[in-house]
Amino acid sequence: MEYLPNIIFLVVLIAGIGFFTKNVKRLSRNIKLGRDVDVSDNTSQRWKNMAKIALGQTKMVVRPIAGFLHIIVYVGFIIINIEVVEIILDGLLGTHRLFAPLGTVYDILIGSFEILAFLVIVAVTIFWVRRNIIRIKRFIKPEMTGWPKNDGNLILYIELVLMALFLTMNGADYQLQQMGAAHYTEAGMFPVSQFIAPLFDGMTMSSLITLERTTWWLHIIGILCFLNYLYYSKHLHILLAFPNTYYGKLAPKGQFKNLDAVTAEVKLMMDPSADPFAAPAEDEAAEPAKFGASDVMDLSWVQLLNSYTCTECGRCTDECPANQTGKKLSPRKIMMDTRDRLEEVGKNIDANKGQFVDDGKQLLDGYISREELWACTTCNACVQACPVSIDPLSIIMDMRQYLVMEESAAPTDLNNMMGNVENNGAPWPFNQMDRLNWAKEE
């Protein structure tokens, strides 16, 4: 019986981590549904970007208030994980405050955890007020209803509860230490929870121990629940921001990739010596099943990774000129739609023994409308704004390519423009031979 708590702890831990692993596998399977793309270049620049953008949060602080508060929560999250190591070891070994022999170092550690926990509570409260009382514009767009809205609040509550549990646990512990309870050796420094401790004045030692144990257990179970909540939430960015910034676009933002399959055909068409009846060139491997993208499998795995990384912060949409002027397009919605469709495809595969069975739906029209796609000015404001190096524009462009090259479904005006480019070498119906007329006109 003596070892029962340790065994229960082990079971809970294994269940929590096991379930998380299962979801990570599903996540990586879904991402790999995307087309392959070579991102092996420039590794040093990529590491630098990851260090700067994900670790250093450089793009968060472009908006100083949100950026500063986010850094508190972020640092709090990382540092408090050191505390989690102790909690896990204590749980497995049946010890209490295993690291206490570190002495002063330990005191400082616990003290700083407490201050961070307090700051996190403050930050989370301000975040909540921004979302629900001030109702900052970018949090109340049409795509931010239902789960996305609840998800945003839920995480704030979870963090609040976790921090409150942590501080209550310390407060009870502090009381027990003062009382000289067995097992509760004096260790740690409690700059915040010492103010909670007086609330427990008059409690018996045994109820204090119950309180301390309960909050301890709830705290660690809460953390495991949080870990497993990630997959279903935009908070996946806590993990994916790192690979995502690593694989982010390195070329100048204005440089859109040239489709290799098209290059091969164009070369053939332009080459007067090419035999039009010859067998297709050997590099047929470059030929995609179709041009552009109408569903998630046509996108690259980096674009799919992007969709899981999106934090739904709406900075992209906030800067988008189309969105600012009331058009349907919202780059954030493009990312959310891509992820939702990918999840749907993943569930389809799970339900059909690992095979995708056509469900008569696709990303185009089913999730993203043509009106949204044609409203984009390709201005790159969304790409610039994203704090985790997501490129919504690349998805919009791939889908336009599908519309034009597979469906010939461009708006009439654009078809006219393309006809002019093809026939006159200019988007307007002018004669190419008149190109130099300006030099002679007065």
Next chain:
Amino acid sequence: MANELKVPTMAELFAAGQKPEVLFWVGCAGSFDDRAKKITKAFVQLLNRAKVSFAVLGTEESCTGDPAKRSGNEFLFQMQAVTNIEVMNAYGINKIVTACPHCFNTIKNEYPGLGGHYEVVHHTQFLKTLFDDKRITLEGGQFKGKRITYHDPCYLGRANNVYEAPRDLIRKLDAELIEMKSCKEKGLCCGAGGAQMFKEPEKGDKDVNIERTEQAMETQPEIIAAGCPFCNTMMTDGVKNKEKEGAIAVMDIAELMASAGDL
């Protein structure tokens, strides 16, 4: 006529066995659009004044393919690109200057993958080096103290990180450069990019160029400066829409420099 433009073509120079320092890529707007032609001429005046040896392709130039590519027509884009690259490679062109950020971006970033490797600069960058190297100087201070706000073209700014060259040139005019609330990395699009120039905008509350013009007007400018023929058109339309064409002028940086130099 004093102001007659000297505009040699590559074909003429080639026939004479000469090679210019730089190819001036005029672009479709610069060649055909009445407003943009004025920008083209202003820039040529500056080139003439600085005695830059340049040439244009003239009738051998074709659309870079930018609007086709951004509409999603990769085929048409690459056909255009490959044709242009063949012409330019045949002339052995190394350096290109253009007054259109869309041409600039496409030739600089997307042509190399198709066999076209050139040093490409925007006309504001080129003009800045002309001033820095004292190949051209400013006389007269007709813009002294004038309130000028600069609109960042997306394909020059965010797309290629060119923010300072145009601003440096405006500062040379002794004018008062006032930034709009969205500028540089956060600059608001004029609404013409991504081939929007050639179609009706999608339904919304207002057009993008109106929003941008309102931002510009908040700075109470006498002049809105731009570095792109499409931005120029969009902002001019916006100013007209606000019935402010009498009070606010929309000018390209090249036009500012040319009139400051009394060209």
